[in-house]
Amino acid sequence: xxxxxxxxxxxxxxxxxxxxxxxxxxxxxxxxxxxxxxxxxxxxxxxxxxxxxxxxxxxxxxxxxxxxxxxxxxxxxxxxxxxxxxxxxxxxxxxxxxxxxxxxxxxxxxxxxxxxxxxxxxxxxxxxxxxxxxxxxxxxxxxxxxxxxxxxxxxxxxxxxxxxxxxxxxxxxxxxxxxxxxxxxxxxxxxxxxxxxxxxxxxxxxxxxxxxx
Amino acid sequence: xxxxxxxxxxxxxxxxxxxxxxxxxxxxxxxxxxxxxxxxxxxxxxxxxxxxxxxxxxxxxxxxxxxxxxxxxxxxxxxxxxxxxxxxxxxxxxxxxxxxxxxxxxxxxxxxxxxxxxxxxxxxxxxxxxxxxxxxxxxxxxxxxxxxxxxxxxxxxxxxxxxxxxxxxxxxxxxxxxxxxxxxxxxxxxxxxxxxxxxxxxxxxxxxxxxxx
Numbered sequence: 001x002x003x004x005x006x007x008x009x010x011x012x013x014x015x016x017x018x019x020x021x022x023x024x025x026x027x028x029x030x031x032x033x034x035x036x037x038x039x040x041x042x043x044x045x046x047x048x049x050x051x052x053x054x055x056x057x058x059x060x061x062x063x064x065x066x067x068x069x070x071x072x073x074x075x076x077x078x079x080x081x082x083x084x085x086x087x088x089x090x091x092x093x094x095x096x097x098x099x100x101x102x103x104x105x106x107x108x109x110x111x112x113x114x115x116x117x118x119x120x121x122x123x124x125x126x127x128x129x130x131x132x133x134x135x136x137x138x139x140x141x142x143x144x145x146x147x148x149x150x151x152x153x154x155x156x157x158x159x160x161x162x163x164x165x166x167x168x169x170x171x172x173x174x175x176x177x178x179x180x181x182x183x184x185x186x187x188x189x190x191x192x193x194x195x196x197x198x199x200x201x202x203x204x205x206x207x208x209x210x211x212x213x
Numbered sequence: 214x215x216x217x218x219x220x221x222x223x224x225x226x227x228x229x230x231x232x233x234x235x236x237x238x239x240x241x242x243x244x245x246x247x248x249x250x251x252x253x254x255x256x257x258x259x260x261x262x263x264x265x266x267x268x269x270x271x272x273x274x275x276x277x278x279x280x281x282x283x284x285x286x287x288x289x290x291x292x293x294x295x296x297x298x299x300x301x302x303x304x305x306x307x308x309x310x311x312x313x314x315x316x317x318x319x320x321x322x323x324x325x326x327x328x329x330x331x332x333x334x335x336x337x338x339x340x341x342x343x344x345x346x347x348x349x350x351x352x353x354x355x356x357x358x359x360x361x362x363x364x365x366x367x368x369x370x371x372x373x374x375x376x377x378x379x380x381x382x383x384x385x386x387x388x389x390x391x392x393x394x395x396x397x398x399x400x401x402x403x404x405x406x407x408x409x410x411x412x413x414x415x416x417x418x419x420x421x422x423x424x425x426x
Contacts, residue, residue: 102425172389
């Protein structure tokens with residue numbers, strides 16, 4: 001048995017002990033956040049966002065309300081918790097773009113990175129959108145999320161030395177493409193081209209639309 | 214005295230009688246809405262939006278709270294009551310554009326019409342923006358207003374037979390130009406070019422930005 005094996009065995013035994021201890025205390029739950037999110041999405045879809053309580057979500061997930069609030073600030077965060085991740089992906093994409101890229105190329109590259117985040121989530125995105133479409137308060141929250149993404153993106157472009165109004169216009173154009181592209185991507189009944197492809201086509205359409213002015 | 218003169222005289226006398234009746238009852242107030250709006254803007258600027266009450270607005274305007282609520286649904290409507298007018302101007306502009314105009318030309322023409330709405334209001338727009346910038350809830354309301362304008366504009370373009378994604382992209386591009394243009398227009402310390410000129414230049418910048426993709 002090597003040192004590494006001993007370490008692994010120790011780690012495993014600690015994990016096993018923890019598992020049994022927590023199980024005995026009724027608190028060990030694999031991926032509590034994921035189970036709570038699934039339960040919440042089911043209930044929002046079945047009864048509506050407004051009508052669903054945190055107690056019901058916890059009950060369906062076989063967990064407590066206290067556990068819910070350890071993972072989510074409120075009912076809305078189940079739907080909007082991904083915004084921070086989306087923002088981080090976009091910013092990484094802006095940083096990773098080549099130094100000589102034009103503003104719109106940087107934005108397109110950043111959005112292409114976001115594509116990876118959504119690739120396996122089309123059916124989740126669809127269910128989420130249906131819940132949002134049914135509730136004006138959630139629609140407003142979604143608008144605010146997108147507007148904030150545009151502001152963050154514009155700031156990241158300015159950090160790269162891009163001036164105004166180019167930074168703001170490229171960021172707004174990119175978020176417009178994301179918004180329209182996302183809608184088309186989830187509406188596609190054939191689960192056709194991925195979000196990245198859809199957005200690439202839209203950048204082309206936007207170029208044609210603005211060139212006509 | 215012609216029939217028209219008699220009618221005019223009658224109308225005037227009724228107006229004069231009404232004037233005196235209302236004055237006697239302490240209720241005749243010229244442009245109550247305008248006085249309330251001015252008082253509200255002063256107080257929002259001096260003490261902040263959140264800290265100002267409707268009672269204080271009414272008091273500064275020399276009117277009652279009841280009169281305030283005859284003209285405004287709440288404190289926010291003083292700042293956002295113009296949204297309906299803005300929407301109406303945009304839609305008129307879309308309808309008035311030549312039949313063979315490209316989508317982005319229709320949007321630009323509609324925004325040029327909005328210019329007339331703002332021409333004499335730069336200092337009002339500046340004070341309003343300062344109040345909004347100081348309050349996250351008002352910033353969200355402003356974002357929602359602009360997103361709704363984009364949606365209304367896209368729908369008006371579709372009504373003119375423009376397909377998707379062109380209608381949505383042209384509308385989003387136009388509102389991006391409006392948003393960025395408005396910011397630049399109120400920030401100009403020299404009260405230079407009007408909003409219409411600023412937006413025209415931005416349509417050119419947007420064309421250059423998207424062409425680089």
